[in-house]
Amino acid sequence: MYFQRVRILLVLLATIFIGLGSAHAFKIPIIKEISGLIIIEINIGGRPHKFVLDTGSNANFVDPTVVEEFEKAKNLVRNEDLDREVNTFNGRVKAKGYELNFDLGKFRFSKMATYAMNSKRFDKKNDGIDCCSGILGTPFIMEHALLVDTKKKNVSVFDPKSKEAKSLSGKLPFEIVGNNIIKVSCSVAGKPLVLRLDSGSEAPLVYHSDFTNNNSLLEKATLKGYHKGALFVDLGELECQGLKFNIDGFVYRGVGGALSHAYFDGNLGAQLLGKKYVIDMKKGYFLLEKSKNDLKISKKPYKLDLKEYTKTDIGALKQAEILLINSCAAVDHVEDCLKKWCQLEGMKCDIQSGTNDLMTIISTVFDKTKNDCSFGTLYSALVKDALKYNYCWWKNAFETKAKKEFLSVKKTIKNKKKLLKNVEYYVVGDQIKFTQRMYCYAVYSKLITTDSVPPSYFALSVRGMSLSKQGIEGYKQWSKTTEGEQCQSWINEKFGPHKLTLPELFSKHDYAIYVNPYTILGDGISGFDVNIYKTVSHENLHAIYAKFPRAKEHAKEIWEKASKSEKDSFKSEHPSYDFNNEETLYKEFFSYSYEGSPEAIYKILGVKTK
Known part of the structure; x- marks a missing residue:
């Protein structure tokens, strides 16, 4: 009888302690990590759904295939006032607005701005998982503090007053700017950087196109031997509010979309935050583990500096040469004009017919195998902004064999x-x-x-x-x-x-x-x-x-x-x-x-x- 009473007492105590734990935190399982992206699973409408947790998304998204299901369960409510254009990686697109609501234990998430958008970005064949029902961005993250622990494979929604994060002593402040965007102030080689925290980033640091162009990163790398493909650069130690990181930056070469934001110099990925961290949007800081922050992911990054570099006009001069051949083609046959140009160059040309005379000229004058600037890219730049500086034109001119004077x-x-x-x-x-x-x-x-x-x-x-x-x-x-x-x-x-x-x-x-x-x-x-x-x-x-x-x-x-x-x-x-x-x-x-x-x-x- 004595042992039975002890057993009952232990069970009651365990129940009490478990209840206290659940009162302070609700654990969400991490199903998978893909290149820094965290995929979590939560119950909505009575069954589990996979979501990407993305601090770089200033809105929530649900895939159109689950909209009806969520509406029936009253977890999703249509709100036409929220209809607007939203930023995506490929630019701004129109989207229908909704309010998303659900509970995770005692933690309530309500009236979160959410948009119907294709969220099936992963498949089992290529990524090992079919996913996802949606993306949970800053509207979700702003509701409550989150403790992300990729070692234990869970995300805890928790009360910051609890002792859940007592082991995290590295504090990284941030600001909320614009439409719920997380801004982190850093510097590299003594130059200030305005960075956007984006846990959806596949690289720890991505330099936006404006920063890339303003600091001539592509040109400097080309002069050091960069030819084509993904470009990673080492600009020196990254310092963010007293925390230091050895990090390579991926250079974005696109001309539109979320990575062409003029206000930000780049995106920081969740890799920078480590294996365990807290994000508290209301207080405006991350808590990190203090450890050696070595985030070099490229075996041979190009070591560059941020010294001023003057971009030469050799590309614009090459554009002028192409336009002269095109001017000839307006009078005579383009093939005859190219034959004469080839004769002047002292070379045999394989004339490649294009969709128009200008494309024929570009595809004949340039060797496609020399770099990753496509003929279409060259054509678009020339038609849109003739005789203006363009990296691809500069690169083609730079890599062209020197002519006799x-x-x-x-x-x-x-x-x-x-x-x-x-x-x-x-x-x-x-x-x-x-x-x-x-x-x-x-x-x-x-x-x-x-x-x-x-x-x-x-x-x-x-x-x-x-x-x-x-x-x-x-x-x-x-x-x-x-x-x-x-x-x-x-x-x-x-x-x-x-x-x-x-x-x-x-x-x-x-x-x-x-x-x-x-x-x-x-x-x-x-x-x-x-x-x-x-x-x-x-x-x-x-x-x-x-x-x-x-x-x-x-x-x-x-x-x-x-x-x-x-x-x-x-x-x-x-x-x-x-x-x-x-x-x-x-x-x-x-x-x-x-x-x-x-x-x-x-x-x-x-x-x-x-």
């Missing part, structure tokens, strides 16, 4: 008899080197202004140029002025530093002429050789104008004899020139007047050709 004069200029004897001739091959060498000289010579023709547009808007050895001396002096130094600094910024000089262009003669066949290609194939000849003639006339005083007199005479309408028409047809400078005006009018048939002025002045 000069092409063969003999192979490009067919009519050799029209070449002046006292002139060095050059055919442009590399548009970047041409810009680096000649842009500031064009500004100095008053041919252009920095406003009328920016460096990115220069090379492929110029058919030809001429310069004299005598003029180089004046250019040298100008280069030392504030204007000259600013111009060269701009070129270095846009296309990188260089050591190209003008004097090296003159080996035997006092004049040098550039001809740019790529720009001339834009006018079509049928007149290509004629336009090459006209350009050579035009630049020859520049050299004659510089050498013969009589040529300058004649230029002034024919300008003064021209009618007002002829003068206005000439200026409007050539807007890039700085015609406020009379020397430029007379020289260009003279050269354009005789470029089609220069022989007449050659005879008058006694000019000899080859």
Whole structure:
């Protein structure tokens, strides 16, 4: 009898203690973890349902397949006032609004904003589980404090006054901003970071597209050998409110969706919180286990810094080249234009037909196997924002085999008899080197202004140029002025530093002429050789104008004899020139007047050709 009474007493005590425990906490089983995502199981409407627990979701979601079931059980109530667009990984979409209600032990969850949205994001074949009935986001998490323990595989809804979390001493404060978004303030390499806590993130740290672009992470990684695929970077130790983490960041390359949020620099995954942590939305902090926080998940992350990096315009220049071929295709067949381009490049091309001429050009000019920037990405960027900076265009230009600075004069200029004897001739091959060498000289010579023709547009808007050895001396002096130094600094910024000089262009003669066949290609194939000849003639006339005083007199005479309408028409047809400078005006009018048939002025002045 004595033993029976003791047994009864022990059972009663156990019942009392179990009751106290359940009064302070309700444990929810963790069914599975997938790349940091936690899948829990709770009873709604009389049967178990699997949900993703996602701190990065500022709304709850239920799959359309369970809406009717939850409504019948009165756990889900339609509320049209909640209808709105919601953020998803793929952007904003319209969704029907509901209020979700259920009890977990003594803990009540009521009137939580919830939206009907496809939540079946996992399947047994690929993920080992068919899931889920929904996503529980910040509306659920805000109701009560949660203790997540992935070692014991449960999530406890608990009273923060209890001793459930006494072993957690690492405190990480956060703020609730916007529409229930968890903001964590951190820093990396001394630079402040505004991060969003997202337990749905598959990586411990994901850098958003704006942060990626503003800090040139893709470009810096490419310069260090990054080729394609997932990119993880190490920017240094991450510090968040006194807590430090060794962590790799995944670089997001998309252009839309939740990871393109301009306000946030990135997302923090639940991996950063460890195996056991408390989240208390009402008090605004996490409690973590204090341990070594090593979250490196990539074997070879690219170690980068956050120093300022100037993005060059080589990609915009490549876009201009593509547009010139496309301009040719508007006059002649695209295949013929590409054959001529390939001839200039000195390569055999496999012309790939696309959905339109521009796609045909892009798919022929670029080798798809070289990187993961698709032809469609290149096409969209060019059509949407032509001649503007774009990483994929920059990368393609960067990875393209370097061209020769000069092409063969003999192979490009067919009519050799029209070449002046006292002139060095050059055919442009590399548009970047041409810009680096000649842009500031064009500004100095008053041919252009920095406003009328920016460096990115220069090379492929110029058919030809001429310069004299005598003029180089004046250019040298100008280069030392504030204007000259600013111009060269701009070129270095846009296309990188260089050591190209003008004097090296003159080996035997006092004049040098550039001809740019790529720009001339834009006018079509049928007149290509004629336009090459006209350009050579035009630049020859520049050299004659510089050498013969009589040529300058004649230029002034024919300008003064021209009618007002002829003068206005000439200026409007050539807007890039700085015609406020009379020397430029007379020289260009003279050269354009005789470029089609220069022989007449050659005879008058006694000019000899080859």
